[in-house]
Amino acid sequence: MYILLADSEGGKVTLTPLDARGEAQAETNLVDRTNLPEAVRDRESRNSPRWVWDRAQNWYPALLEAKVSVERCHDLALCRPILAGSELTLETDYPRDFVPIEEPLDTAPRGFFNPNQQSLFDDLDQASRKRGPESTELIAELRAQLEAVSQSKNPQRLQLLLAAESAGALIAAEMQHSGVPWRTDLHEKLLEETLGPRPDSSALGIQRPAKMEALLAELREKLGGNPFNPDSPQELMRALHRAGIEVKTTRSWELQQSKHPAIAPLLAYKKLSRLFSANGWSWLEQWVKDGRFRPEYVVGGVVSGRWASRGGGALQIPKQVRGAVHADPGYKLIVADAAQLEPRVLTALAQDSKMAEAAQDHDLYAGIAAQGFGGDRAKAKIALLGAMYGATTGESGRLMPQLARTYPQAVGLVEAAARAGERGEIVTTKLGRSCPPPSERWLQAQRSTTEQEQRWADNLARSRGRFTRNFVVQGTAAEWASCWLAELRRGLRARPGLGAELVFFLHDEVMVHSPESSVEQVNELIEGAANSAAELxxxxxxxxxxxxxAVVDHYDQAK
DNA sequence: CAAGGTTGCGCG
DNA sequence: AAAGCGCGCAACCTTG
Known part of the structure; x- marks a missing residue:
């Protein structure tokens, strides 16, 4: 049922078979680290166990490198904080003072297993790898986790959450392994067309691309000809004020309000500057190797359970450069996104039947607009987003009463979450992930006495209310997305002949790199997985x- | 001069 | 401070 992997003496690894409660079932095997992939492959093919490890990130990349993949795992480090913080385990013995599971790797070179840098560290790989936790320690942790689930208020949901999270750990490693297909030549062409030729980095001084320099010259001239550094908000602000442009910040949206002739070149400069520094030539050199972008995903890296990423800005690939994300010859990119996921999640959470009617429409916002906003889709969208984010002022705030009248169930649910957060309580997603409790500082502020302090405390309380209001929706949406991803992976593994690979995931969107001949079948898997996720x-x-x-050749054709 | 904070902007 | 949630990153800027 389970096989636990742990480091042992002298570069050996223990494989410990365990039963459903985490009790040792048969004898422990000891294998040399170099023989581990073979051993895993063998056990996997025989009875497809659930692999248990301190964290998938410490084991799975090396297995994938050796062309070994596994169906299921239990990632102790990911599951621990979920259980320690969950409202559903309050009455169990599982410790709530969450201490992260020790990281066995030297953390100094970040992304140690990052394939992008592996060549640099190949020799160090074995030598500097500190031993992970002992198997006895990990077995005890597994038992404690399994017991916490079974004693919890809702074992089925928590079990599903832990399984989805662990599947996420496998998928993250697999996607990092495969990488996003990236055409360096197309990216460079875009850079050259937009910015001019690549500046010579060997020369001294700041090197701006030609088109940025040209815009800068125009900008300086229109601001009166004084030299200043446009990348310094302070200097830029002074230069703008000298020219009589009275702005409070140098943000683009605010600059847009002004009609001054300097504004156009300034906004254009900012746009180019962003491309140059965030996704320019040095980004390409650092992150794209052999035609693949291999970001590091951090599963559960966001409080709400969403994934985060480290290095390369994987979750912020600008629309501008998406043309460089390009399918290989004979392949397609299948880009699928869940339509209006969060409002649908809210509808299901609140069991709001009126909103469910609106959700019959493929375009939920259009459905809402038809029911209560005179067909004005933009209004309906602003109102609904405002409800989920906690807007109080502006157009969004004004639309709230109207929304609450039409959908008392849905609005009531987020309002209740907000009030709970303001009181300092924790709130919980559908599957049992709870938000963090308020900090000591927050609690102390709430006990304050003077009027001024109380105003600040109310401010903090409302702010926490907006957080908890959004947490239940965003967190449950993240659970839906995890299940979707896991179900899709299962489907793809069951049909290896399709030759399709998951290569990217972004909150409510997945990308599959698929042979053209498999596209239809992959699409069916994607839709089936979405239905399964909802039902789960x-x-x-x-x-x-x-x-x-969207079935496309390059990413910018999607949406 | 390294560490940490702020600003601004990219994404959902 | 673009009305309201969640992030990461580069560059500038301040602090120790």
Whole structure:
């Protein structure tokens, strides 16, 4: 059922078979680290166990490198904080003072297993790898986690959450391994067309690309000819004020309000500057190797359970450069995103039947608009987003009462989450992930006495209310997305002949790199996985979670 | 001069 | 401070 992997003496690894409660089942095997991939492959093919390890990130990249993949795992380090913080385990013995599971790697060179840098560290790999936790320690942790789930208020949901999270750990490693297909030549062409030729980095001084220099010259001239550094907000602000442009910040949206002739070149400069520094030539050199962008994903890196990423800005690939994300010859990129995921999640959470009617429409916002906003889609969208984010002023705030009248259930749910957060309580997603409790500082502020302090405390309370309001929706949406991803992976593994690979995931969007001949079948898997995810989390509910699928050659053709 | 904070902007 | 949630990163700027 389970096999636990742990470091042992002298470069050996223990494989410990365990039963469903984490009790040792058969004898422990000791294998040499170099023989581990073979051993894993063998056990995997025989009975497809659930692999247990301190963290997938410490084991799985090396297995993938050796062309060994596994179906299922239990990632102790990912599951621990979920259980320690969950409202559902409050009455269990699982310790709530969350201490992260020790990281066995030297953390100094970040992304140690990052394939982008592996060549630099190949020799150090074995030598500097500190031993991970002992198997006895890990077995005890597994038992404690399994017991916490079974004693919890809802074992099924927590079990699903932990399984989805662990599947996420596998998928993250696999996607990092495969990488996003990236055409360096197309990216360079874009850079050259937009910025001019690559500046010579061997020359001294600041090197701006030609088109940035040209815009800068124009900008300086229109601001009166004084030299200043446009990349310094302070200097830029002074230069603008000298020219009589009275702005409070140098943000683009605010600059846009002004009609001054300097504004156009300034905004253009900012745009180019962003491309140059965030996704320019040095980004390409650092992150794209052999036609693949291999970001490091941090599963559960966001409080709400969303993934984060480290290095390369993987979750912020600008629309501008998406043309460089390009399918290989004979392949397509299948880009699928869940349509209006968060409002649909809210509908299911609140079991708001009126909103469920609106959700019959593939375009939920259009459905809402038809029901209560005179067909004005933009208004409906602003109102709904405002409800989920906690808007109080502006157009969004004004639309709230109207929304609350039409959808008392849905609005009531987020309002209740907000009030709980303001009181300092924790709130919980559908599958049992709870938000962090308020900090000591926050609690202390709430006990303050003077009027001024109390105003600040109210401010903090409202701010926490907006956080908890959004947490239940964003967190449950993240759970839906994890299940979607895991179900899709399962489908793809069951049909290896398709030759399709998951290569990218972004909150509510997945990208599959698929041979052209497999596209139709992959699309079916994607839609099937979405239905499965909805049913796993919410059961049989009359709310659909449609996905929009684009089959393209390059990413900027999607949406 | 390294560490940490702020500004601004990219993404959902 | 673009009305309201969640992030990462580069560059500038301040602090120790």
């Amino acid at each position: 989390i919410f059961g049989k509910v009359p709310i659909n979670f449609p996905v929009s699928i």
